[in-house]
Amino acid sequence: METGKTGKYFKYAIGEIILVVIGILIALQINNWNEERKLQDEINTYLTQKLENLKEDKLRLIDMKDVRQQKVEKSKYVLDVGLKNVDAITIANIVYFTLVERHFISTVERNESSITKYYSGSKETAINKLEQLYINKINEMTLEENRLNSFSENAEFSLWMDGFFVNNRLLFAAIGEMDKSKFKDEVPELIINNKSGQKVLEGIFRRNELASESLIVKLNTLDEINQQLIDEIEAYLN
Secondary structure (H helix, E strand, C coil), X not given: CCCCCHHHHXXXXXXXXXXXXXXXXXXHHHHHHHHHHHHHHHHHHHHHHHHHHHHHHHHHHHHHHHHHHHHHHHXXXXXXXXXXXXXXXXXXXXXXXXXXXXXXXXXXXXXXXXXXXXXXXXXXXXXXHHHHHHHHXXXXXXXXXXXXXXXXXXXHHHHHHCCHHHHCHHHHHCCCCCCHHHCCCCCCCCCCCCHHHHHHHHHHHHHHHHHHHHHHHHHHHHHHHHHHHHHHHHHHHC
């Protein structure tokens, strides 16, 4: 103050403050960039794993469509030809095949905390919507699968109560062995005690034919959404 240099030092102090502020802002920006990079790496890892799960799902969908198609064809064959006109070993194999239910189990996990964290940006919105649709369609199909499974269990229980499986135990012991030479004597005939047993069998085939056709439509829809998700994620990662 005595030398009259107050203004000079005041300007110098302001300059120092500005430099400190700029330094802090740069540090914050670098920190933000690092956090964004880490988050992006996490998103890429998350989506890469989801991509693998979707590809595994696709293989399972193809397998399930094949199973459902076989159920339709085998059930339709017995209904068209007639129970009495199909050989006993074939009937036993088809009954077993139609009664044993298989469900589509997705490997895609939907973690709500991960979705909130990783799907917060606009670029991920399309993936999020497709995945939600995919999960919803799986839930719809699972409901129908469970209904068919309940029907099959009830039908199987009725056949047990009618003595169908006990009376035909030799046939069901030879499931998968279409070679008649496996039997020491002649192939035993299919034993159906009453009309109710025949109706139960016909009901099993008719229900599987109709339900499997409906499920094939749902499986095809799932397959299409699955492919859309795969394409969307691959485009995002690339």
